Amino acid sequence: GHTVKFPFKPYPSQASMMSRILSGLDNKENCLLESPTGTGKTLTLLCSALEWHREDLKKSNNNNNGSDSDDTDSEDPVENFRPNPSPTIFFCSRTHSQIKQLTEELAKTPYRPNMLVMGSRDHYCINKELKDVPRKKERCKKIIKDPGCRYYKKEFVLSSISTFRKGGAKQVWDIEDLKKAGQEHSECPFFVSKDMLPSSDLVFCPYNYLIDPSIRSTLKDKVKNSIVIFDEAHNIEDALMDASSFESTLDELYENVFQVLKQIRMNPKIIKNLSPEKEHAINIIHPIMDELVAWIREKSESLKPIDFEKHSRVWKGKEILDILQGIGLSESNYFEFSSSVKALSDETDDKQNKKDKLGKPSAILEEFSKVIEFIFKNANWVDDYVLVLQKQTVLTNSFVKKQQSSKWNLIVSIWALSPRIAFSSLNSKTHSIILTSGTLSPLYSFPFELASPFPISAEMGNLSDIKNRAWIGTLSHGVRNEKFLCTHGNTDSFSFQDSLGETIIEHIKIIPSGVLCFFPSYGFLEKITDRWASTGLLDKINELKPAFAEPKNIKDFNETLIGYRQTVQSNPKKGAILFAVCRGKVSEGIDFSDEYARGVIVVGIPYPNLKDLRVDL
Known part of the structure; x- marks a missing residue:
């Protein structure tokens, strides 16, 4: 059995939910739990998962040390900075405002794990020069290399002191706490948070950090055998389909990918400043983008009108494979293309400098490559995709359309029509996945739509006196x-x-x-x-x-x-x-x-x- 430390006497629905979560974690099973709003769902999830983690860590330590001690809180502060063998808990929610509420709920519990709030540069950056800059990721990379960001260091003090670790003054914290400390220490909270990841037991993050393979890959080995909790999971299916889809305009593909790569290939000075790996990657990618742009232009002449302002055409299944084959992508070479995209995005390339123009094409190509990998890795998944080409009139503003103009905006999309694609790639790596929300019914549809079993499935009752409230x-x-x-x-x-x-x-x-x-x-x-x-x-x-x-x-x-x-x-x-x-x-x-x-x-x-x-x- 398990003894969960709850901050007050749990309601019957909370006790029932904790029992199911613990059973699922004991047996490495997925859980699907509906619990009405206002029933203390978040507190229930945190306490049950953290108690299981505490007990699992105790077993691991005892097995390693041959000890029967109940004490899992190391007296050695160095232990707080080492990865431990127990599964990491990823607690995912839709937005950062929800995550702030999650940290507030954690503060109500007696559990104090090494925690981390993951966020993008948009949330963590404290450099005033980048405050209102679009495409902050690209600008950040450039400013780090030349002329240099004063907050970026080779080693960060904040990630190696106990303030934000278990037992520290800020052992429960949110983004604003780390940003404030970053300003005080002149250290970048974004990179500090990345440094803290390996030693973190509980990680709060938005959905896309786990369901998007390109983002998940930055978490490295932390996802393997992890416990993943999706709170407010009623929108998880839409999020999964978005994460395994691609969409871009012809203008973006032509100007920000094809033209940039073409200019680089034709400029010996730029080529000289690239590593051999990046030069090879460009030589692989550029011809494929050339064919893709040509295909879009050719097919744009044969789209069928949906209404006065929009025309479209849809391709499915084997038709998509034929189109990809036509632009130079197949089951035999997609991996080389994918590897080339990764090489193009490599931030550790020492030869990269301020003349490197690869930021924009890399971002678009990563999204495209991700979907190409999904399609070719599993032959059955292509039937869950549609390739859509649309053209629609350009708006001058939100109210007035260019009725007299012949200019059209061309959009190419590869849409996933099933959430199972992105979910399966995550589910294969984890210890257990817990989906919970106040509105998940009908529960029986989830195992079919996600193509994954959920042995623990239940609808928790509401508070007994809800009718009086x-x-x-x-x-x-x-x-x-x-x-x-x-x-x-x-x-x-x-x-x-x-x-x-x-x-x-x-x-x-x-x-x-x-x-x-x-x-x-x-x-x-x-x-x-x-x-x-x-x-x-x-x-x-x-x-x-x-x-x-x-x-x-x-x-x-x-x-x-x-x-x-x-x-x-x-x-x-x-x-x-x-x-x-x-x-x-x-x-x-x-x-x-x-x-x-x-x-x-x-x-x-x-x-x-x-x-x-x-x-x-």
């Missing part, structure tokens, strides 16, 4: 007895829009504090709020609760979220209302506890766009 219901009609039929045509009617606004007003009169109101799309949200602004309904809503609307832009979104929270804090009884979008930023990974969400209103159902070609396929 919350009212959950549906409304078929509004205050004017207007039928709430949220179809495309009906939501355009003013009677529907006005009735919806008045119904929301009646509800926020009685709901205290903060209220979240979700719409199916940004277009729906803008259409409704524009109407309410013109009729005065928005003014009435603002009188009851100051209204905020979720913007598309991330910078504006952060300001909106801060404004909403501050308004609720300043007057908790009155609160505020935040209009948001299903599958938008508000709906994914942001904690609206207590007075920030005493009421939640959902308008309609966020079905996918039927005109989306990917949905149609």
